[in-house]
Amino acid sequence: MKNLIIILVSFLFTTGYSYAQAVDANNNALNALATYGPDGANIGASSIVRNPPRPIDGTVYLFDSWNNKTLILTNSQEKPFELNSNINFNTKLNAFESKIDSETIFTFDFTNIDKIIINNRVFKNIYSPVDGGYRIFEVIAASKDFEIYKNYSIDIKEGSPNPQLARANDKYIIKDSYYLKKGKSFKKLKLKKSDILKATGSKSSLVEDYAKENKLNFKNERDVQKIVGYYMSL
Template sequence: MKKLMIVLVSFMLAIGFGHAQAVDANNNVLNALATYGPDGANIGASSVVRNPPRPIEGTVYLFNSWNNKALILTTAREKPFELNGNINFNAKRNAFESKIDSKTIFTFDFTNIDKFIVNKRVFKNIYSPVDGGYRIFEVIAESKDFEIYKDYSIDIREGNPNPLLARANDKYIMKDSYYVKKGSSFRKLKLKKSDILKAAGSKSSIVEQYAKDNNLDFKDERDVQKIVSYYMSL
């Protein structure tokens, strides 16, 4: 544990106003996170990054950079932890990570975390009967009756040495899929009119008319958020 603290204090990247103040601020946050939890249980651990035997194009990370603002809400602390940089979501590992250095990653453990809010996008650890275990999903919309989640995963498209195909290297492909949770039901969802109205139940006709009056597209994620927000107001 002491070695982990030293590594975190020495290497985690900065947040704040000045460089020295920023390093101290971010180190204090990660120092608290590393020791936080019931009975001192860890909220994450460091690991060594090992490059694949041959280069792979693309990325396993959801965000284009690591310079993301995050609020980390824990299960037993009223005030959230804040990180103004150095956090990303690894879709291959289904985990949030921070860089310690070029070869070392700090992986957050969701055991004592309620949710992450990264760039105002909410992520929760939800039990998925489809996968038979917990996964981190992005929360697209929530109401008292149902929730819509987005899952991210990684496929690898194999390269081909044929120069005519112009893809000698393997490539990471980011994939996503939607799910709706309603009561004990948890199933895949397509962003289309019939599926969203099915989730709306007895209010489906009102919701449909609202979408029509406001030119909202059931296939558009942001429009679906507006539709569910209206549903909640009924």
């Protein structure tokens, strides 16, 4: 087995100066990615990729491609760090990752990150009392009164040795669920009319009329974003 070289990549923060050097995105290799500052805050670490003992179809990654335009906003630096390629979200590990090479992955640590915006989609590390710890959620909609988050997880559909079923291998299935954070309340949410209107409180009748007039579906994520956008304008 050939020797593996683990490239240690660290992030350090400062105001007014940052540095990033990424190699050709076509081969998904990340040579270096860093900012410099006095606090020495580290927001990631590298690890070796190990293949599962048996092949599994599908993918654990949320985005089809690793070529995703990304902004990383840290807790100590006003100017966001920009990464134009080589990043994806691992739904199994609930973590953002970059490929250093074919055998090494850099995993981002959200301790010193405020949020990651990837392809205009916002992700934040939120404490979930439902899950008993911090998780990275996609922010679907946010107002001054409540926020709606989307959680991603992975499930494995078992394969079968029966050749008539044509699925000998196991398969990754990406699942999602929604959460509503309102005040101190944090609970699972179903995208349905009654739950969304309940979150809008005294303005629910106006929101309901707006959704009806514009033929918006409370079960549709994009429509819910429009509905919450209207709520914020009231």
